[in-house]
Amino acid sequence: xxxxxxxxxxxxxxxxxxxxxxxxxxxxxxxxxxxxxxxxxxxxxxxxxxxxxxxxxxxxxxxxxxxxxxxxxxxxxxxxxxxxxxxxxxxxxxxxxxxxxxxxxxxxxxxxxxxxxxxxxxxxxxxxxxxxxxxxxxxxxxxxxxxxxxxxxxxxxxxxxxxxxxxxxxxxxxxxxxxxxxxxxxxxxxxxxxxxxxxxxxxxxxxxxxxxxxxxxxxxxxxxxxxxxxxxxxxxxxxxxxxxxxxxxxxxxxxxxxxxxxx
Amino acid sequence: xxxxxxxxxxxxxxxxxxxxxxxxxxxxxxxxxxxxxxxxxxxxxxxxxxxxxxxxxxxxxxxxxxxxxxxxxxxxxxxxxxxxxxxxxxxxxxxxxxxxxxxxxxxxxxxxxxxxxxxxxxxxxxxxxxxxxxxxxxxxxxxxxxxxxxxxxxxxxxxxxxxxxxxxxxxxxxxxxxxxxxxxxxxxxxxxxxxxxxxxxxxxxxxxxxxxxxxxxxxxxxxxxxxxxxxxxxxxxxxxxxxxxxxxxx
Numbered sequence: 001x002x003x004x005x006x007x008x009x010x011x012x013x014x015x016x017x018x019x020x021x022x023x024x025x026x027x028x029x030x031x032x033x034x035x036x037x038x039x040x041x042x043x044x045x046x047x048x049x050x051x052x053x054x055x056x057x058x059x060x061x062x063x064x065x066x067x068x069x070x071x072x073x074x075x076x077x078x079x080x081x082x083x084x085x086x087x088x089x090x091x092x093x094x095x096x097x098x099x100x101x102x103x104x105x106x107x108x109x110x111x112x113x114x115x116x117x118x119x120x121x122x123x124x125x126x127x128x129x130x131x132x133x134x135x136x137x138x139x140x141x142x143x144x145x146x147x148x149x150x151x152x153x154x155x156x157x158x159x160x161x162x163x164x165x166x167x168x169x170x171x172x173x174x175x176x177x178x179x180x181x182x183x184x185x186x187x188x189x190x191x192x193x194x195x196x197x198x199x200x201x202x203x204x205x206x207x208x209x210x211x212x213x214x215x216x217x218x219x220x221x222x223x224x225x226x227x228x229x230x231x232x233x234x235x236x237x238x239x240x241x242x243x244x245x246x247x248x249x250x251x252x253x254x255x256x257x258x259x260x261x262x263x
Numbered sequence: 264x265x266x267x268x269x270x271x272x273x274x275x276x277x278x279x280x281x282x283x284x285x286x287x288x289x290x291x292x293x294x295x296x297x298x299x300x301x302x303x304x305x306x307x308x309x310x311x312x313x314x315x316x317x318x319x320x321x322x323x324x325x326x327x328x329x330x331x332x333x334x335x336x337x338x339x340x341x342x343x344x345x346x347x348x349x350x351x352x353x354x355x356x357x358x359x360x361x362x363x364x365x366x367x368x369x370x371x372x373x374x375x376x377x378x379x380x381x382x383x384x385x386x387x388x389x390x391x392x393x394x395x396x397x398x399x400x401x402x403x404x405x406x407x408x409x410x411x412x413x414x415x416x417x418x419x420x421x422x423x424x425x426x427x428x429x430x431x432x433x434x435x436x437x438x439x440x441x442x443x444x445x446x447x448x449x450x451x452x453x454x455x456x457x458x459x460x461x462x463x464x465x466x467x468x469x470x471x472x473x474x475x476x477x478x479x480x481x482x483x484x485x486x487x488x489x490x491x492x493x494x495x496x497x498x499x500x501x502x503x504x505x506x507x508x509x510x511x512x513x
């Protein structure tokens with residue numbers, strides 16, 4: 001048991017050191033959500049009125065509405081990018097080192113997913129800190145309650161990223177992932193607009209949003225931030241995290257990449 | 264060294280075949296290495312060396328045949344087998360932004376070593392590789408020779424009985440190449456570690472080394488270098504030319 005703990009600790013510590021040493025890379029990941037918050041939301045606040053919806057008790061400005069979506073956006077980008085690089089990118093070398101560990105491959109992959117997810121959380125809280133200074137201030141206790149929700153979402157999206165990179169050859173290119181995975185997940189969700197607004201414009205778009213796992217991720221975080229609980233979102237996120245992780249581990253095989261290259 | 268398996272062997276490869284789809288990369292490769300041997304695995308590009316390394320390090324799953332490290336099957340008991348295996352890959356797999364010690368500690372963690380064991384083993388390996396002074400230096404700041412030594416220190420941290428080096432001298436200047444080669448031989452002599460060294464450079468092989476030559480996925484020669492050389496008129500280059508007709512070795 002101790003060997004497993006030492007291994008997990010080592011993998012998390014390595015991600016932490018890389019986070020500390022590559023500050024610019026991680027800071028640049030904050031630019032995207034901050035642009036959305038400071039520029040896009042400022043421009044949109046006049047155009048998009050938000051009525052009183054759960055979990056908010058009163059009318060809220062648009063900046064307040066999109067904070068959970070932007071927090072999840074950080075996790076979405078990191079999850080996809082991290083998992084793809086884990087298999088195909090320059091990390092291939094360190095992946096080989098990881099796999100020479102005598103511990104089970106399933107454990108190694110899950111540890112890696114957990115480590116990258118924990119580091120993503122640091123970025124999310126960095127973003128929430130800046131948003132706090134900007135004036136978007138959810139209850140302090142909500143920030144704490146949201147922690148497990150954000151971790152679950154981070155794990156779900158990292159596992160999805162690993163599963164996609166195992167399964168689909170064309171996704172070796174990150175631009176492809178942006179167009180076919182990240183953008184549809186993000187825009188067809190409740191991250192930027194409440195679903196009833198979407199329903200006003202199109203019933204089928206509304207249904208696409210309603211079944212999008214990312215919608216449930218955003219709502220889980222939104223409710224947690226305001227000390228509320230949504231069982232459906234939790235069940236969906238928990239179930240999909242388990243499913244994606246299971247499938248990602250089962251389909252993970254560096255041999256497949258080699259076979260595709262040579263085949 | 265021989266083709267038969269023995270529980271005391273550091274490595275037994277038996278009837279190993281592997282195919283990338285329809286393309287056969289290894290065909291019924293069998294050989295064994297006794298403890299403390301320095302063995303060179305030679306072959307031109309495309310001979311199947313990289314595939315063999317990928318199978319030995321469990322990067323690829325076995326298709327046919329088996330690999331036993333210290334008597335433990337990679338197929339049936341991968342955990343004890345991998346515990347006895349240290350690897351230096353052809354391309355550097357160090358974290359360039361981490362310092363020497365951080366790289367070693369990460370590897371120790373992957374092998375489940377306790378903090379106390381890690382501290383002892385890191386100190387010992389750094390001293391053995393002459394890297395104690397450089398433990399806090401970032402790997403990015405080290406030259407190629409020193410980086411290789413860090414990788415060897417890392418590969419030996421968990422005290423493996425078999426050290427696998429895949430073209431580890433690539434990119435090194437002649438002096439570093441020679442120093443690395445001599446250093447590994449001293450590990451065999453003094454620590455009883457078995458070294459399997461893949462290369463395509465003839466001058467890295469010595470007469471008393473075990474030698475295996477791969478060509479088009481087949482093991483075309485397997486024995487002691489001087490004996491193989493004698494079979495071909497005492498000229499190792501001529502032996503290679505004959506055994507690997509379309510291959511190029513230097």
